[in-house]
Amino acid sequence: MPGSSFGNLFRITTFGESHGKAIGVIIDGCPPNYNIDSKKLQEEMDRRRPGASKVTTQRKEEDKIEILSGIFENKTLGTPISILIHNRDNRPDDYDEIKNKFRPSHADYTYFKKYGFFDYRGGGRSSARETASRVAAGAIAKQILKTKDIEIIGYTKQIYDIFARIKDPSKITLKDVEKNIVRCPDPDAAKDMEELILNTKEEGDSLGGIVECVIKNVPTGLGEPVFDKLEAELAKSMLSIPAVKGFEIGSGFSAVYKKGSEHNDIFIKDNEQIKTTSNNSGGVQGGISNGMDIIFRVAFKPTATINKEQKTVNTKGEETSIHPKGRHDPCVVPRAVPIVEAMSALVIIDNILMQETKKIS
């Protein structure tokens, strides 16, 4: 409950400040005897890693993971898996200018009020660096889900006012997504997005956008009624990602513009399987997966750190101004894609384990 853990049965706990020695994650409850391919783990880390393309921050982090326990001879032991990611590219001097000043729309002020002091080394625990730990844990979850044919595909759906045209979200593959550095499966939109991001970076400004995520081959019956509905867990997991301002599933906010007779998903029989003709439910009904693809969207605000002077207040309560010179992400959306996927994987695997408790074998 103090906030650094997520999940109940496949339970992760992350730790580490952005400017400390290391960050990392403990996974407790991972079932035993699953093969883990550590090369693929690292590949997943590299998708989130900063400095990997020209649309991301130039802060360089290798993000090499070190597994300390829980996996032996490439197999999960059933014991806690602990993963360490050392911090390397610390430049505390970059932070001199911002020392004791509350960066607008960052967590500096709220942490100061919550904990009673100011960690002048930069975001510390509130830094998006923490999400590297989530991607590591999610990558393990993904490999286990893969053995059940469950696949999670996230992609950039929108940057500022540029939309991707996606005909059939169910058909998007990881390869489609990884074709370009903005992780948008619509190549035309991708080109425009990339250009816009670079121009905005030039201006010293930043952009937000929307990630859409599709979870395929989800077994029917996942999700716990009432408070722990599958969409509630997904919503929580997404709103826990830094910079997220909204979540919607299936028809989402556009459901408002439909009448019940248009919005209802009609059940049909398709090859001995029960399916629905539309998927406004987004794969979840009454909080429980119905076997259709789960599809949802997550809105990210523009990065709070910009290369412009802004007015603010300091820890003494005096008005002042701030102009962070450090390296920053002009748009977090492309790097957010693997984070959205990781959190999805954690929600799904936790609910799969929970569903096992419904009957005593």
Add this chain to the structure above:
Amino acid sequence: MPGSSFGNLFRITTFGESHGKAIGVIIDGCPPNYNIDSKKLQEEMDRRRPGASKVTTQRKEEDKIEILSGIFENKTLGTPISILIHNRDNRPDDYDEIKNKFRPSHADYTYFKKYGFFDYRGGGRSSARETASRVAAGAIAKQILKTKDIEIIGYTKQIYDIFARIKDPSKITLKDVEKNIVRCPDPDAAKDMEELILNTKEEGDSLGGIVECVIKNVPTGLGEPVFDKLEAELAKSMLSIPAVKGFEIGSGFSAVYKKGSEHNDIFIKDNEQIKTTSNNSGGVQGGISNGMDIIFRVAFKPTATINKEQKTVNTKGEETSIHPKGRHDPCVVPRAVPIVEAMSALVIIDNILMQETKKIS
């Protein structure tokens, strides 16, 4: 973890099926020595109660609450508060037509797959009737929050394509909201909404909409970093309400259309207090309240039960059709307002208790 509990320190557990003897809620962790006005509890129940106006279902439920424990001589004891709400207006014969048929966009099919049987009495646990228990628990939380001047005001922001014009959400009062049966503080929009709902009911169809909610006088520092961010808890609580398809806080999905320099909330000093000139953050930064009003929106889909024939599949997997004749809500939004407020109250009080643990007195 089996899903019927919410909160950690002010922890509620709801129980009861819509067609059983009773529903209810246990609140564990309520601090001792708070005055509880049971007349006000009942008033809050009446706001959610079905059959109270012509825009809601005509199913009649008195929703009289009975307090069995935890409150003595109008004071909280610190022991579990248990509240019972008896079910009265059960008409199982109404459900004959739907027996063994999966109602479209309801939880019938998913519960059938999750639990291995079909509760032919209607929604059972997935019924929105369960939310009466939440309103009861939330009403207690609200009374305690009131002693700290924290107030929660929800209202109908949109029904179908009719928007309320709200100049300053912070100024809306409960009285403004309760002036009309759609709970919309814009009287012109309210009139149009009411008319549209009644017409749609006539057609046998249903509508969705958006509830906006403002939480005032929230102390700075609430919310637990990383996974239990305040907005993550709010998102989870809202997506756990039946028929909800989306959640957004502050600028929400519209954040996408702003650049960082426009979106950032600038800190200023206002009468010895630190405030922000805009509130795109929605009162939460880095997962922690910053003292500004918390403001968020929740999207509700149109009611799944409609008075029209629809195709579907039955428990044997055969295609069939269904035409529920029962009473239904043409639009859940007006009755959803107190539910949104109740869940907000539960999130806030839980986080207030959590914040107490940050220092040892």
Add this chain to the structure above:
Amino acid sequence: MPGSSFGNLFRITTFGESHGKAIGVIIDGCPPNYNIDSKKLQEEMDRRRPGASKVTTQRKEEDKIEILSGIFENKTLGTPISILIHNRDNRPDDYDEIKNKFRPSHADYTYFKKYGFFDYRGGGRSSARETASRVAAGAIAKQILKTKDIEIIGYTKQIYDIFARIKDPSKITLKDVEKNIVRCPDPDAAKDMEELILNTKEEGDSLGGIVECVIKNVPTGLGEPVFDKLEAELAKSMLSIPAVKGFEIGSGFSAVYKKGSEHNDIFIKDNEQIKTTSNNSGGVQGGISNGMDIIFRVAFKPTATINKEQKTVNTKGEETSIHPKGRHDPCVVPRAVPIVEAMSALVIIDNILMQETKKIS
């Protein structure tokens, strides 16, 4: 965490004060589709019920259970099971004498310090009456465990200085235990115990004793390593019962008097099964069940309420004396037997559900 819940996956929450309207329990996470025989539930309640024999308190409680939800047509639904037990035999006037005085070795003083007030109606939440709710929940767990051949047999092992001679704990049956009102399977000891209890009651004094409990046919592999070891959960569950001062498993405290070479349980092969020749481990090794009978003992102190004048202090901090005239249990041990069994059943079923999560089916 606020203390009224037990278990994680088969999670119970009890509520109610001894002198309020009712007490009860919610069970969340009970698997669906299990038959529940409500007559047998009531029989289990009757074993714990006060006033049932001359060795227990004469406070009369019918302890009739009312099931409000979660069970339909004698089957578990998978939804929360809620059980109500109305309080009937309240005589608040009995409590006049003790009003505002801290009864020695009761919870009056500590509750007063914890919650800041004094519930003059008697023990309230700290009363052993609360354990009726546990027995109800345990009785449901027992019926489900029975389908897996798991049986739990508790009995009185010792009262004051009278020991039961038990040759083979594994062979004791419920019938052996229920043969006499002290629930001791050694008939000679039982007779002495009964006599001693009645004499002590005559003196206005009270006695303690030891309950031994055997859990048969436990599957190998139950218990979670490190902190949630099976014996740790059992210990917690037992020490949560009012008046319990100690817990030991297998050899227990007497292990101290053996050397490793004598204490180690040697593995052998017995009819294609792996067993141990002795059972000093008490059926648990490294926190995990090894398939042998689980056997443990629980020490109960003499009842704190006695019919004698004692010195004490009142809520104003003044020294005074107290002489409770109310009805009391001269020895709680016979009635504690079903409580010990109930808590055991709850621990075992929770761990069975947990073990299901070790592999994804």
Add this chain to the structure above:
Amino acid sequence: MPGSSFGNLFRITTFGESHGKAIGVIIDGCPPNYNIDSKKLQEEMDRRRPGASKVTTQRKEEDKIEILSGIFENKTLGTPISILIHNRDNRPDDYDEIKNKFRPSHADYTYFKKYGFFDYRGGGRSSARETASRVAAGAIAKQILKTKDIEIIGYTKQIYDIFARIKDPSKITLKDVEKNIVRCPDPDAAKDMEELILNTKEEGDSLGGIVECVIKNVPTGLGEPVFDKLEAELAKSMLSIPAVKGFEIGSGFSAVYKKGSEHNDIFIKDNEQIKTTSNNSGGVQGGISNGMDIIFRVAFKPTATINKEQKTVNTKGEETSIHPKGRHDPCVVPRAVPIVEAMSALVIIDNILMQETKKIS
């Protein structure tokens, strides 16, 4: 819930196998702004460290702790504290003899049944090496408790049949305990114990014993009623320590030999404070601390690893024999003292934080 976490608000998660790269612990929920003296942390580690005296195993571990996060400039940040302890003295060849054989009264067989494979490197997660992580976490808790004058003193009360004579447990100091290598404050008994341990080691055999622990200056009001009683949490924490077979608080099992009139602790007024003339309650009444010293005892079985040939069964289910030649502890009790203290500190601090939630400041 998967077992590697302890506590709710001061929540620790341990990780690491005895023969992996490292073990460690994450502490989530540690309040901010407390000074931590890392030299004292290491001293506490050294008390538990193997190889430190002739009565412990000769396995050499430096047990140097490395703090990766959560503490900055010697102050707690309020963020997760992560501590790493590297494993150094691994000699996998020592384990050749035991490969695929179930060591009697170890966790080999139960882990094999639970997880479906055999970690031939030795105990792995079930090894007592894991307790080093607990001592590290407990040492931080102790330093915080010290600021509230709360002190925890454990000591060896009994080894085999040698008892320490302790006149007044409340007067024992850390210095008294650390005067000898068996950690027994009675110097005469200590001498005998040391001699007995060395002789038993010579024989290749092992011994058990009893640790007694006193917690001083505990605030009144700690502990959550019903299931999370203070003694229940202590019992769970103690039974989670490897080799523990029993727990008793206050009068413990000897309570059985007293009548109520002898056992009740009489309240008196002492210098404006309410105290009891005896302390059979062990400082806890109704699950809540009453301000008297908390006093309890923990029984440890003789070490399972002995230097003698024993019959056993291997992973194929064949009968065989085993004679581990490795280094082992002839008696774990002296090294168990700091572990008992650490678990006590974790229970107390968690309950102090919980008590803060009883009133909203």
